[in-house]
Structure formats: C-alpha cells, structure tokens
Amino acid sequence: MQKRILCYGDSNTYGYIPTGGRYDEHTRWPMRLQELLGPGYAVIEEGFNGRTIVFDDPVEGGFKSGEALLPPCLMSHNPLDVVIVMLGTNDTKRRFNMTPMTIGQSMMQLVRTAKQYALDEAGKTSHIIVTAPPKILDNLMQTRHGECFGEQAIEVSAGLARELRRITKLMRCDFFDAGPYAEVSPLDAVHMTEKGHLQLAAAMADKIRSL
Numbered sequence: 001m002q003k004r005i006l007c008y009g010d011s012n013t014y015g016y017i018p019t020g021g022r023y024d025e026h027t028r029w030p031m032r033l034q035e036l037l038g039p040g041y042a043v044i045e046e047g048f049n050g051r052t053i054v055f056d057d058p059v060e061g062g063f064k065s066g067e068a069l070l071p072p073c074l075m076s077h078n079p080l081d082v083v084i085v086m087l088g089t090n091d092t093k094r095r096f097n098m099t100p101m102t103i104g105q106s107m108m109q110l111v112r113t114a115k116q117y118a119l120d121e122a123g124k125t126s127h128i129i130v131t132a133p134p135k136i137l138d139n140l141m142q143t144r145h146g147e148c149f150g151e152q153a154i155e156v157s158a159g160l161a162r163e164l165r166r167i168t169k170l171m172r173c174d175f176f177d178a179g180p181y182a183e184v185s186p187l188d189a190v191h192m193t194e195k196g197h198l199q200l201a202a203a204m205a206d207k208i209r210s211l
Contacts, residue, residue: 001121005080008083008085009084011049015047016191029197029200030047048063050090052065053067054066070114071117081127083129084129084176087107092157093149104160108167129207131175132179134179137190165177181202
C-alpha cells in the first residue's frame, strides 16, 4: 500500500518562479519528491501563493489562512501518513507585525488542527513535519518584494527556524529546516531557485525514508 504524503505550504511549495510563472512538475519540490521516493509513495502538493499560517490577507484577499483551510484539505486527502507543513514566510510581512515567537505560536495552533484532522489508514494521527522555510535574503529591500515585506522581515525570517524547532518539541511533532537546502534567488530574495527545489526534495526524501 502506498504511503501518502501531503505537502502544505505557500508559493515556495506552489513552485513560484522568482521572475514569474511556475516551475514544472519535474522541478517543484513536492513533485520531485514523488519522483525520488518512487511508486511506493503518493505525494500531494498543496501550495498556495501568499498563504500564511493563520491570517487572511486584507491586501491580497481572502483564503490565505493556512489554518482555516487545513481541515477540509486534510479530510479530502485522508488517509495521510505524513503531513509536511512549510509556512511562515508570508507571516513576516510588515502588515502582520509578527515576531518569530508569535509566528511560532501561530504554528502551534495549526499543528493542533492538523493533529485533529490528519489521520492515517488505521485512524491514528498522521506524522507531522513542521518545516522551517528558507530565510529571506539580505537584499530584500533592493527587490520588488521589499515594500511588501519590509526590512524587518529579514530579521524575523532569520529567527523562524529556531522558534519552530522549539515549538515542535512542545507539540511532539517532527522538525525539518529547509534553510540549508532551499537556495533562494537574489532576484526577489524570497522564492527558491530551481536548484533549491531539487536540493530540498532530495533532503526531504532522506527525511521521509528515515521515519
């Protein structure tokens, strides 16, 4: 029986190209993960541009809250053996006024929701992997995303991995840091390069096999 994996994230899970458009199915990290793991696994990609952990976006429009959409998403894809969550980048935008600690608290709420609705074939809670997103680059303010995110986003983003690692211990779920693998493009300081997608997929495949 196939192991089912849900990849739940934002534009870096959607596969947004730093110059616009979307990477193809052989590049986007969830689909590349599928290729690496092989037919014994079914990988489901659920990436949405602008998705936050808990906020709807007053500027970019509704349906951005990852926590709000998560229950129907999980129930529609159950049974799930693993749920990978990679969110937090959009929460660093200046209009949300968040810190690494408050973003971590938001992730705790999302994990509670995931534990309630994500079930495997035996009806047990799915294995949840909270994944720290890649850091926003220092040249953010020289890119087109500078005004949207604000200079503070660089420092907040840099603190996410440590905070998310801390909350996974409290919530008794798994942690993975995408930062060392998910190369970000200096063209926009936020979105991953093709190389970043491929390297993240390879590292995540190793993580999945180790479970």
